Amino acid sequence: MARRYDPERSQRIIDAAIRVVGERGIAGLSHRAVAAEADVPLGSTTYHFASLDDLLVAALHQANEACKRDLDARKELADPETDLATELARLVDEMVTRDRVRTELEYELYLAALRRSAVRPIAAEWVDLMTEVIARRTDRDTARALAALADGLCLQALLTGREFDREQARVMFARLIR
Amino acid sequence: MARRYDPERSQRIIDAAIRVVGERGIAGLSHRAVAAEADVPLGSTTYHFASLDDLLVAALHQANEACKRDLDARKELADPETDLATELARLVDEMVTRDRVRTELEYELYLAALRRSAVRPIAAEWVDLMTEVIARRTDRDTARALAALADGLCLQALLTGREFDREQARVMFARLIR
DNA sequence: CATCCATGTGTACACTCGTACGCATGGTCT
DNA sequence: AGACCATGCGTACGAGTGTACACATGGATG
DSSP, X not given: OOSOOOTTHHHHHHHHHHHHHHHHOGGGOOHHHHHHHHXXXXXXXXXXXXXXXXXXXXXXXHHHHHHHHHHHHOHHHHOTTSOHHHHHHHHHHHHHTTTHXXXXXXXXXXXXXXXXXXXXXXXXXXXXXXXXXXXXXSOHHHHHHHHHHHHHHHHHHHHHOOOOOHHHHHHHXXXXXX | OOXXXXXXXXXXXXXXXXXXHHHHOGGGOOHHHHHHHHTOOHHHHHHHSSSHHHHHHHHHHHHHHHHHHHHHHOXXXXXXXXXXXXXXXXXXXXXXXXXXXXXXXXXXXXXXXXXXXXXXXXXXXXXXXXXXXXXXXXXXXXXXXXXXXXHHHHHHHHHHOOOOOHHXXXXXXXXXXX
């Protein structure tokens, strides 16, 4: 039979799950949808992930790790030569335009965390990392507020569909920075 | 047969739907769950709301209207004698403690809006009203940022489970107000 | 009073889903 | 070489779902 012994199997299943959630939302995640997307039989998804929740957690965790790596790799955010407010405004701008799909998935994760306790730690991780990265340039309390403002601005942009005004955002970030 | 001619029927169905979403989340919304909660037969829910989406939209719309009325009724927010930053900090505090259930439902609405275009206008309405109410006390751009910060702080509190620090929030709101 | 039709009710159908489970297979270890 | 067992595969079952639809009822209308 085709494709036996596939050491990357469970990884490919996770990748497929991320694509499914990205396209149809968490509500659209099912063993069958993932199996089809990964081109593996149904039994394979249930073998590698005992329950659908396990799969969801694995997928969201991996997606979140990718986001975190990206965030960490943003040298400009850490570089004290740059203007923090400008960099944050740029970050949000890119999140709601270039990376819009991934950002939507990120917020899907957030809001799913409200109901599913298994997902909450993952969401909390993201909030914490975001705060921590910013805190390298300012104090912790301010960093938390900056992260919150960034979150709120993202959400507003995603929900209202209004165009994001980067310059105005920069001004607001600047006001928070002491 | 019992309870024929019930002019409040569709209203009671909506109320039941709100309770169901509040308790189990949007994922838990089904014709049958609502029918049971409203104590009406299954056919009744499908009669009054052709599709499940119709019911969801009606429920979220009504819940949102209630929130909006409450927000409008907050005299302190409009009263120029009060300190705006203090009032906003109090508002968020109450949202994540006393009104936590309703707030979770509000964010559930946000989540739904990300994927369902029918729900997006309802979420946008809420964002707009929030901004408008605040804009009575300051300029529009600042109001938008204040609303975004409030949203972000709410979300952080709900996700991390950390206790909300009202005083710290007040300081951050105050920094945004020019 | 006769009729109509908005409203209310119960049931049935087709579908998707999560999960369980028996069996196949072939690296790996003794 | 032979046995073992992690991994892979297909199928089946029961539960839950949205929706359609045939029928009941009784206030409103003429």
